[in-house]
Amino acid sequence: MAAIEASKSSTPLLKDELDIVIPTIRNLDFLEMWRPFFQPYHLIIVQDGDPSKKINVPEGFDYELYNRNDINKILGPKASCISFKDSACRCFGYMVSKKKYIFTIDDDCFVAKDPTGKEINALEQHIKNLLSPSTPFFFNTLYDPYRDGADFVRGYPFSLREGVPTAVSHGLWLNIPDYDAPTQLVKPRERNTRYVDAVMTIPKGTLFPMCGMNLGFNRELIGPAMYFGLMGDGQPIGRYDDMWAGWCTKVICDHMGLGIKTGLPYIWHSKASNPFVNLKKEYKGIYWQEELIPFFQSVTLPKDCTTVQKCYLELAKQVKAKLGKVDEYFNKLADAMVTWIEAWDELNPSTVLANGSTK
Amino acid sequence: MSEISINHDEVDIVIGALQLDLTSFMEEWRSVFSQFHLIIVQDPDLKGKLEIPAGFNFDLYTKSDIDGVVGLSSNAISFSGYSCRYFGYLMSHKKYIIAIDDDCVPAKDSAGNFVDAVAQHITNLSTPATPFFFNTLYDPFCKGADFVRGYPFSLRSGVDCGLSCGLWLNLADLDAPTQALKPELRNTRYVDAVLTVPLRTMMPTSGINIAFNRELVGPALLPAFRLAKEGNLRWETVEDIWTGMCVKVVCDHLRLGVKSGLPYVWRKERGNAIESLKKEWEGVKLMEDVVPFFQSLRLSTSVATAEDCVSEIAAVVKQKLAPANPVFARAAENMLEWVKLWKRVRTQ
Numbered sequence: 001m002a003a004i005e006a007s008k009s010s011t012p013l014l015k016d017e018l019d020i021v022i023p024t025i026r027n028l029d030f031l032e033m034w035r036p037f038f039q040p041y042h043l044i045i046v047q048d049g050d051p052s053k054k055i056n057v058p059e060g061f062d063y064e065l066y067n068r069n070d071i072n073k074i075l076g077p078k079a080s081c082i083s084f085k086d087s088a089c090r091c092f093g094y095m096v097s098k099k100k101y102i103f104t105i106d107d108d109c110f111v112a113k114d115p116t117g118k119e120i121n122a123l124e125q126h127i128k129n130l131l132s133p134s135t136p137f138f139f140n141t142l143y144d145p146y147r148d149g150a151d152f153v154r155g156y157p158f159s160l161r162e163g164v165p166t167a168v169s170h171g172l173w174l175n176i177p178d179y180d181a182p183t184q185l186v187k188p189r190e191r192n193t194r195y196v197d198a199v200m201t202i203p204k205g206t207l208f209p210m211c212g213m214n215l216g217f218n219r220e221l222i223g224p225a226m227y228f229g230l231m232g233d234g235q236p237i238g239r240y241d242d243m244w245a246g247w248c249t250k251v252i253c254d255h256m257g258l259g260i261k262t263g264l265p266y267i268w269h270s271k272a273s274n275p276f277v278n279l280k281k282e283y284k285g286i287y288w289q290e291e292l293i294p295f296f297q298s299v300t301l302p303k304d305c306t307t308v309q310k311c312y313l314e315l316a317k318q319v320k321a322k323l324g325k326v327d328e329y330f331n332k333l334a335d336a337m338v339t340w341i342e343a344w345d346e347l348n349p350s351t352v353l354a355n356g357s358t359k
Numbered sequence: 360m361s362e363i364s365i366n367h368d369e370v371d372i373v374i375g376a377l378q379l380d381l382t383s384f385m386e387e388w389r390s391v392f393s394q395f396h397l398i399i400v401q402d403p404d405l406k407g408k409l410e411i412p413a414g415f416n417f418d419l420y421t422k423s424d425i426d427g428v429v430g431l432s433s434n435a436i437s438f439s440g441y442s443c444r445y446f447g448y449l450m451s452h453k454k455y456i457i458a459i460d461d462d463c464v465p466a467k468d469s470a471g472n473f474v475d476a477v478a479q480h481i482t483n484l485s486t487p488a489t490p491f492f493f494n495t496l497y498d499p500f501c502k503g504a505d506f507v508r509g510y511p512f513s514l515r516s517g518v519d520c521g522l523s524c525g526l527w528l529n530l531a532d533l534d535a536p537t538q539a540l541k542p543e544l545r546n547t548r549y550v551d552a553v554l555t556v557p558l559r560t561m562m563p564t565s566g567i568n569i570a571f572n573r574e575l576v577g578p579a580l581l582p583a584f585r586l587a588k589e590g591n592l593r594w595e596t597v598e599d600i601w602t603g604m605c606v607k608v609v610c611d612h613l614r615l616g617v618k619s620g621l622p623y624v625w626r627k628e629r630g631n632a633i634e635s636l637k638k639e640w641e642g643v644k645l646m647e648d649v650v651p652f653f654q655s656l657r658l659s660t661s662v663a664t665a666e667d668c669v670s671e672i673a674a675v676v677k678q679k680l681a682p683a684n685p686v687f688a689r690a691a692e693n694m695l696e697w698v699k700l701w702k703r704v705r706t707q
Contacts, residue, residue, distance in 0.1 A: 153532050154533055202493055209494075282508075
């Protein structure tokens with residue numbers, strides 16, 4: 001039924017190993033366009049906003065749906081760490097998933113076309129990215145060396161060519177670019193029309209702004225770090241959920257020797273949110289990020305942080321110690337980070353492996 | 360593609376001639392090269408007279424010129440093979456230098472348009488670089504792009520760009536073992552992006568298609584690292600990789616940027632990877648020591664010029680790498696010689 005083309009390099013479907021997490025407040029009509037690519041997969045829909053509203057899921061998809069009442073019931077008092085009235089609530093979906101991989105996408109993101117006019121199977125590209133190694137220790141000027149038609153360039157040490165496991169695959173957007181409010185206000189008409197045919201590893205020690213609109217990750221490797229923070233209702237800030245998760249995730253990946261890729265796949269981002277609304281949400285973040293970036297750039301995690309959870313709890317400690325003075329919000333956030341890990345571990349009882357790491 | 364208005368008086372194009380007949384090379388580049396002043400340096404080991412077509416504004420340097428400036432002592436730096444172009448850098452007085460190997464011709468982009476590699480390099484060098492934070496939409500100063508949400512505002516003015524590293528279609532700059540293993544592999548992917556290589560991230564900087572701001576980083580582009588059996592194919596040398604890592608350390612220290620990506624050139628078929636591999640594999644092996652060395656190299660805070668950066672790097676090379684292999688000791692000596700030479704030529 002699903003018209004999945006067998007790709008030349010036959011990327012595995014991973015249909016029993018991957019969940020698609022979608023936050024929504026309106027409807028899921030966008031899934032119709034994605035049907036050929038998404039239908040084999042299980043969806044986890046996290047309904048934000050008014051729980052009494054019924055979300056229409058197109059026929060034929062296998063899904064579980066959680067609204068705020070469900071989140072409160074499942075997490076009890078720990079539900080306080082999950083944002084309300086903000087797409088940051090999507091991280092609840094990561095927590096309840098039982099799969100190895102997560103792909104998350106916004107409900108205003110559609111199938112894009114590559115320069116030949118072919119429709120892009122974004123999920124397949126994310127899977128390719130996640131299943132091939134990353135190369136964070138030395139930059140390859142021909143970008144991802146594991147892609148068809150590419151390789152390591154002259155001068156790239158052989159000892160670094162095995163790469164490291166890829167924890168995150170960060171995709172991009174054609175049409176409406178992911179700009180902040182000030183940029184949107186200055187350039188309301190700018191559209192991203194440039195298809196950059198590359199995937200690359202973000203080098204170790206380098207931070208980046210991680211957008212949650214089109215994102216894949218290995219939940220077993222990095223899941224607990226993907227907390228999208230306290231945003232939305234009752235919070236002083238919005239539109240920094242994915243940024244926060246990205247900075248924490250990058251620091252932890254760097255510490256644990258995991259890789260993060262960015263670039264392909266593209267999706268088509270159709271909706272530009274209201275820049276004035278965005279400005280109100282982002283306003284504090286624009287100032288705070290001037291403090292946050294130096295914080296994350298200089299964070300060091302002790303050697304005995306050998307699991308993602310331990311790293312994350314250590315980060316939470318340092319957030320409280322160093323960012324608490326920037327604003328009281330960061331004390332709350334640090335507490336929420338701890339609550340998140342507690343909730344994660346409760347919902348995902350781990351098996352400690354022989355080498356001391358947890359699965 | 361370039362919206363920058365180029366001041367032609369600020370540019371030198373340096374061509375290291377490793378073959379006598381430059382006619383087809385120059386003709387392919389005529390529409391671009393004819394607008395600029397060229398410095399052509401003949402490989403001192405290449406005997407004979409260079410064939411250069413008419414209609415170009417150039418200065419030509421040969422072995423006798425090189426010997427005249429550098430001297431003939433046994434300590435003198437060798438400018439043979441690919442290193443001949445460094446003599447061109449030494450002779451230039453311009454702000455921007457662009458150097459392209461003589462077996463590369465203009466490429467076409469995915470729409471079939473002629474790529475003006477010189478214009479793109481100048482655009483790269485004259486727009487800011489952003490080494491302190493990665494922009495996921497690549498070069499934010501490019502038309503149609505910008506900084507993405509989450510990019511700190513205090514970092515959006517960027518820093519000066521010191522080095523622009525271009526890429527290659529057709530014969531990519533792969534090492535001999537890789538090309539030998541995949542003899543049919545050709546680079547057909549045109550990646551429409553320029554990006555800044557982040558602070559402290561090292562990369563292999565190929566000398567095939569490169570440009571730099573001579574005023575900012577000139578002395579750091581140096582002929583230093585010669586393999587024992589270095590040859591006249593890029594598969595038989597890693598001198599540019601060594602130089603590139605020096606430049607990256609210098610740029611990181613002086614808070615300048617290094618960009619990689621566009622422009623592409625089309626690299627013609629030449630040589631045989633397996634033959635090169637039989638001849639020279641030492642370079643491949645040496646990278647194992649070279650890369651970790653440069654990755655951990657930090658210069659003293661008091662060092663403020665490119666010349667002094669180079670001198671300090673040479674000192675550390677002498678101390679840490681030289682004991683393992685005489686190639687490194689020689690490289691360190693060459694680097695110090697080069698700085699002396701650079702200063703001497705500047706004051707004349």
